[in-house]
Amino acid sequence: MKPYMMSLTEAAKAIDIGEVTAIEYTEKLLERIAETEPRIHAWVTIEQAKAREAAIKATETKQKSILNGIPIGVKDIYSTAGTLTTMGSPIYKSHVPTIDAAIVQKIKEKGAVVLGKTETTEFALHDPAPTTNPWNTSHTPGGSSSGSAAAVATGMCPAAFGSQTGGSVIRPASYCGIVGIKPTYDLLSREGIFPLAWSLDHVGYMTRTVEDAHHMLAALIEQEKPWKVSDLAPRIGVLRGYFKKNAEETVWKGYEKTINKLWGEGAEMIDVTLPDSFKLVPDVHRVIMAVEVAAVHEDQIRSRKDDYGDYIRGLSCQGSSYQQQPTSEHSDYEAL
Amino acid sequence: MSAKEYTESAKETAKALWGDEAEKARTHIEATAKSTYTVSNTQLKPDLEPVTRLRYGERP
Numbered sequence: 001m002k003p004y005m006m007s008l009t010e011a012a013k014a015i016d017i018g019e020v021t022a023i024e025y026t027e028k029l030l031e032r033i034a035e036t037e038p039r040i041h042a043w044v045t046i047e048q049a050k051a052r053e054a055a056i057k058a059t060e061t062k063q064k065s066i067l068n069g070i071p072i073g074v075k076d077i078y079s080t081a082g083t084l085t086t087m088g089s090p091i092y093k094s095h096v097p098t099i100d101a102a103i104v105q106k107i108k109e110k111g112a113v114v115l116g117k118t119e120t121t122e123f124a125l126h127d128p129a130p131t132t133n134p135w136n137t138s139h140t141p142g143g144s145s146s147g148s149a150a151a152v153a154t155g156m157c158p159a160a161f162g163s164q165t166g167g168s169v170i171r172p173a174s175y176c177g178i179v180g181i182k183p184t185y186d187l188l189s190r191e192g193i194f195p196l197a198w199s200l201d202h203v204g205y206m207t208r209t210v211e212d213a214h215h216m217l218a219a220l221i222e223q224e225k226p227w228k229v230s231d232l233a234p235r236i237g238v239l240r241g242y243f244k245k246n247a248e249e250t251v252w253k254g255y256e257k258t259i260n261k262l263w264g265e266g267a268e269m270i271d272v273t274l275p276d277s278f279k280l281v282p283d284v285h286r287v288i289m290a291v292e293v294a295a296v297h298e299d300q301i302r303s304r305k306d307d308y309g310d311y312i313r314g315l316s317c318q319g320s321s322y323q324q325q326p327t328s329e330h331s332d333y334e335a336l
Numbered sequence: 337m338s339a340k341e342y343t344e345s346a347k348e349t350a351k352a353l354w355g356d357e358a359e360k361a362r363t364h365i366e367a368t369a370k371s372t373y374t375v376s377n378t379q380l381k382p383d384l385e386p387v388t389r390l391r392y393g394e395r396p
Binding site: 215275276277280283284286287290305310311313314315317318319320321322 | 346349350352353354357358360363364365366367368369370371372374375378380381384
């Protein structure tokens with residue numbers, strides 16, 4: 001197997017038993033980036049020197065963590081001390097933070113090698129990043145964590161951080177054919193990450209295998225232990241209803257094909273019914289996001305509107321005027 | 337207030353605050369106004385909504 005296609009777990013084992021050093025592994029991934037990046041545009045900044053330095057340190061210190069010596073990409077809305085952090089916006093094109101986001105600090109303490117910063121849509125919202133889909137470069141990789149998904153899918157790194165307010169981790173992961181995980185709200189600290197809508201923002205990440213996703217989460221929440229595959233068949237919830245009604249036919253066929261495959265392999269499939277009010281979620285989400293995006297950006301949009309894309313300007317315009325709007329006589333929603 | 341009236345009111349508010357910029361943001365204003373109106377005018381059924389019941393201090 002080519003070194004760049006090793007999963008995070010395989011690479012960690014190889015480093016642990018001395019089959020490969022963190023330095024050698026990092027060099028292989030830097031070679032892979034050099035070969036692939038011109039077509040994929042996954043990175044805003046590649047920190048070659050800092051990555052080599054971190055790989056040497058990981059080799060010397062041998063942290064007892066699966067992340068020791070593992071090169072990781074970080075979305076460009078995460079603060080990284082001494083490394084350009086642009087938020088995908090011309091406003092921050094020269095912004096170099098002095099501190100690391102809490103999660104970046106944590107992975108560094110565990111011996112991870114921060115390879116660089118991955119492309120994001122503008123402020124992790126809508127206006128697209130330059131990244132292409134590795135499976136078809138004329139297609140989108142999905143956003144907003146576009147660079148992270150493309151980098152993991154192409155073997156430039158075995159894992160990369162993204163963030164999700166709506167679908168910004170699981171969508172690009174899906175488009176690029178990898179694993180995306182959006183942990184429970186605030187399970188992973190948002191400190192030092194530029195907010196999109198703070199009530200909805202989640203720290204998440206991508207890997208190429210479920211096993212990797214499991215190990216990485218265990219490391220991030222300080223619960224590392226040996227991987228043990230259960231003898232019991234997995235129990236998987238299946239949603240239809242609202243989703244079937246709103247999905248395109250080809251998407252739904254793919255969904256059902258996957259369900260059948262999992263069932264055929266022995267998984268227990270359980271139908272799950274969501275409360276009727278679930279249909280309100282997209283509307284509730286939109287309103288919260290508009291108001292919070294406006295709270296973050298309104299002042300700056302007024303002074304530098306030409307440096308903002310149309311989508312974020314439009315959303316802020318509505319969000320900032322929202323509080324002055326009357327709603328209705330009904331107050332049932334307050335029950336939520 | 338009807339949905340149409342509410343949306344018009346949203347547009348007027350945005351125009352007062354943002355001037356011409358509000359016209360460019362018309363799609364957003366209409367979509368968000370529609371969402372706000374929908375949420376505000378949906379009557380939940382407390383006996384069928386676990387989230388609502390939780391809010392009232394009951395377990396589903």
